[in-house]
Amino acid sequence: MTNETKIEAVLTNPPEVRRNTIPASVDAAVDVVEAAISTEDMNVYYGDFLAVRDVNLDFARNEITALIGPSGCGKSTVLRSLNRMNDLIPGARVEGVVRFHGTNIYEPEVDPVEVRRRIGMVFQKPNPFPKSIYENVSWGAKINGFKGSKSEMEGLVETALRSAALWDEVKDKLGDSGYSLSGGQQQRLCIARAIATNPDIVLMDEPASALDPIATLRIEELMLDLKNEYSIIIVTHNMQQAARVSDHTAFFNVKLSDVGQRTGYLVEFSSTEQLFTAPKEKDTEDYITGRFG
Amino acid sequence: MTEVRDTNVHFHQELAGLEQKVLSVVDRAEHMVEMAVEAVTTGDIDLANRVIAEDAEIDRLYFDIHHNWTYMMARFQPLGSDLRRMSVLLQLNATFERMGDQCVNIAKIAKLNEGLPRAERICSQIQEMGDLVRPMIRTAIEAYVRQDLDEARLLPAMDQPVDRLNANMYQEVVAVAGNPGLLEWSTKMLMTSRALERVGDQAVDFAEQTVYLITGERSEFNEEGLNGSDHDTSG
Numbered sequence: 001m002t003n004e005t006k007i008e009a010v011l012t013n014p015p016e017v018r019r020n021t022i023p024a025s026v027d028a029a030v031d032v033v034e035a036a037i038s039t040e041d042m043n044v045y046y047g048d049f050l051a052v053r054d055v056n057l058d059f060a061r062n063e064i065t066a067l068i069g070p071s072g073c074g075k076s077t078v079l080r081s082l083n084r085m086n087d088l089i090p091g092a093r094v095e096g097v098v099r100f101h102g103t104n105i106y107e108p109e110v111d112p113v114e115v116r117r118r119i120g121m122v123f124q125k126p127n128p129f130p131k132s133i134y135e136n137v138s139w140g141a142k143i144n145g146f147k148g149s150k151s152e153m154e155g156l157v158e159t160a161l162r163s164a165a166l167w168d169e170v171k172d173k174l175g176d177s178g179y180s181l182s183g184g185q186q187q188r189l190c191i192a193r194a195i196a197t198n199p200d201i202v203l204m205d206e207p208a209s210a211l212d213p214i215a216t217l218r219i220e221e222l223m224l225d226l227k228n229e230y231s232i233i234i235v236t237h238n239m240q241q242a243a244r245v246s247d248h249t250a251f252f253n254v255k256l257s258d259v260g261q262r263t264g265y266l267v268e269f270s271s272t273e274q275l276f277t278a279p280k281e282k283d284t285e286d287y288i289t290g291r292f293g
Numbered sequence: 294m295t296e297v298r299d300t301n302v303h304f305h306q307e308l309a310g311l312e313q314k315v316l317s318v319v320d321r322a323e324h325m326v327e328m329a330v331e332a333v334t335t336g337d338i339d340l341a342n343r344v345i346a347e348d349a350e351i352d353r354l355y356f357d358i359h360h361n362w363t364y365m366m367a368r369f370q371p372l373g374s375d376l377r378r379m380s381v382l383l384q385l386n387a388t389f390e391r392m393g394d395q396c397v398n399i400a401k402i403a404k405l406n407e408g409l410p411r412a413e414r415i416c417s418q419i420q421e422m423g424d425l426v427r428p429m430i431r432t433a434i435e436a437y438v439r440q441d442l443d444e445a446r447l448l449p450a451m452d453q454p455v456d457r458l459n460a461n462m463y464q465e466v467v468a469v470a471g472n473p474g475l476l477e478w479s480t481k482m483l484m485t486s487r488a489l490e491r492v493g494d495q496a497v498d499f500a501e502q503t504v505y506l507i508t509g510e511r512s513e514f515n516e517e518g519l520n521g522s523d524h525d526t527s528g
Contacts, residue, residue: 240370276372278509288372290301 021111022103022118034102036061036201036231037082037119042096044077044086050257051077052264055096057250059201064223064232066242066272069252070292074264075235078252079203082233083119084112100200117144120194124206126186128178128193133170136178136189137161140196156196163229164192165222184215191222195230202226204234208241220245239288242272249275251284304369308378311361315382315389316434318354319499321347322392323430326492329399330423333485334416338407344400351393358386377509381502388495388502392430395488395495402481409478412469418458419482422489425455429496437503445507448500449514452493459490 035058042055052074059065059082067075077086084105086092097104105115117140128136137157138146146153157174161167166188170181178189187207194202204223208216223232223245236242242249250269257263268281279285286292299305325347332340362383365371371379429451436444466483469475497514505511 239372243372277376279373285373286297289375290304291297291299 038099040097045093047091063247066246066249073252073254119201120199121203134174160192160196164188318389325396329396333403341400341403348393348397355390410474433499445500445503455493462486
């Protein structure tokens, strides 16, 4: 099967999602102070290769958290581990705990498809489906078992497109292909698709690195709007972007281990203001001022 | 351990150049304090005019530095200690420009006082204030250049005798107030004392900026030179 026919098949017959393998929320009082998602002693391997080690992070709710660091530091690996996207890579293995609503998302009874519905993802390169603008957004609701009427679905699509600051630009051409949009619009379409499933968290992997500066600023503005509703975790290699949009920032670095592996690790996690004006660790200071080991 | 390699060489070279320029302004300001005190205590009008001319050069450097600073921020968007250094240099540029302005105030007083009778006791106190303030500026420069926290924290103690002399100056003026010929001259010397006291405070500000650059924490010195409450940028 070609990719297009695979996508067609998935769109026609959305996969069955096992529901409620993760509680909707833990005790309400606990929920307020609990992080949106946490990692506890997380190690991620690709086969025998330890890609990133000992990650302990609490990602705050309704905040933007940025992951930064040099190539190979494991920041994208960490991001993909947060919604089990690494499951799709042969040999990938996660040790430790990723806690979401009190549940370790790597427990066997947890359905990875449900994880990815509740923790959405936006990628570096805009990747709309070869379908209409409307279907790109409605698909998310369909796989979520949406059983409402046509007009209810139309309302949902409009809400998602409005939230993604795209509605005014596409409302008169919802039947056009997603590919007919500009790069920046395609990326906002992908954000609309991600939020149409009503997730708690949106993961963004370099969401603006393929876009021009104006489209980049629109995505950043959108992120700042979206954090009222969602918790956002972004990987970016643009430090100024992290400084502009995020509330907290985690800096990862990479070190050659005793067995000759380049393994990433968390160096410093603090408020973005602290990290970019007066970091505590010398490695962070060296990195953000352009001095590399 | 691997050697650290600077991938931001152009920015760091420009930053060093900007820093040198800002420090050249405070060197000039220190020299201006010496000239202004000499002019006002001896009535040397030529010297007073040289102070005023020197300030024109400080003003030119002030705008030049501000222009460079803005353009560097636009191009490099520095972070971490680079950002703190840029922030400190902007603040120091303004502080040193105001030091120059205080010297001009003193030089203008020297010209206004031309031909008036003088009181040696007040002159020697103004001279003493100048002798206390210039080493403060020098110490603040050295603390910055050497990035020496202990040296920077000496400044508040060095400022105390300056504040005391300034507070006493009012009594000195009252003491000569019975002599109408001296009253006009001495009230202007009260303003001179106040200008020198401000230069002392500006040297203390300079040292506070050095502490921020080194530690990343903004605070104002209290009298013992320890970090006190939030930084006050007024005055």
